[in-house]
Amino acid sequence: MGILENRFPNNILFTTADSVINWGRKSALWPETFGIACCAIEMISTGCARYDLDRLGIIFRPSPRQSDVMVIAGTVTKKFASVVKLLYDQMPEPRWVISMGTCAISGGVYNTYAVVQGSELIVPVDVHVPGCPPRPDALIHGFLKLQEKIKNNKVLRKSY
Numbered sequence: 001m002g003i004l005e006n007r008f009p010n011n012i013l014f015t016t017a018d019s020v021i022n023w024g025r026k027s028a029l030w031p032e033t034f035g036i037a038c039c040a041i042e043m044i045s046t047g048c049a050r051y052d053l054d055r056l057g058i059i060f061r062p063s064p065r066q067s068d069v070m071v072i073a074g075t076v077t078k079k080f081a082s083v084v085k086l087l088y089d090q091m092p093e094p095r096w097v098i099s100m101g102t103c104a105i106s107g108g109v110y111n112t113y114a115v116v117q118g119s120e121l122i123v124p125v126d127v128h129v130p131g132c133p134p135r136p137d138a139l140i141h142g143f144l145k146l147q148e149k150i151k152n153n154k155v156l157r158k159s160y
């Protein structure tokens with residue numbers, strides 16, 4: 001540390017507001033503690049000690065009002081679709097959605113009148129994580145993809 005201090009005396013760091021804002025947003029993703037079907041078990045496992053999402057700044061929150069990520073983990077039935085939409089609406093902006101598993105992405109094997117054939121029909125989806133169910137490392141990859149997307153987001157409009 002001492003070597004670094006001597007190497008760059010009185011240094012100034014230049015960056016952009018977009019970079020700082022996006023860095024803050026991507027480094028502290030707080031998903032809702034919310035699961036629908038079997039994929040939720042993999043999501044829970046991802047948050048537990050073996051995979052430890054906390055080390056990436058991803059910490060599950062007990063309320064949609066404290067969350068900025070919704071992981072749709074499981075089969076969305078038409079009866080339950082209004083609950084998913086309500087929870088999404090209760091999340092403050094900016095917010096993101098990960099569609100986890102083939103059921104959430106496209107209805108999966110449940111091509112029936114009772115199942116929503118893709119959660120994009122209810123809420124805007126940012127990242128799809130395929131699999132039945134996707135393993136925890138696949139969900140972690142999904143979170144990393146979401147972080148990449150947030151990092152490249154244009155927060156402030158150019159005025160020139």
Ligand code: SF4
Pocket residue numbers: 037038039073074075100101102103104108131132133134
């Ligand atoms: S994708 Fe597979 S594991 Fe996930 S909710 Fe559907 S049936 Fe269950």
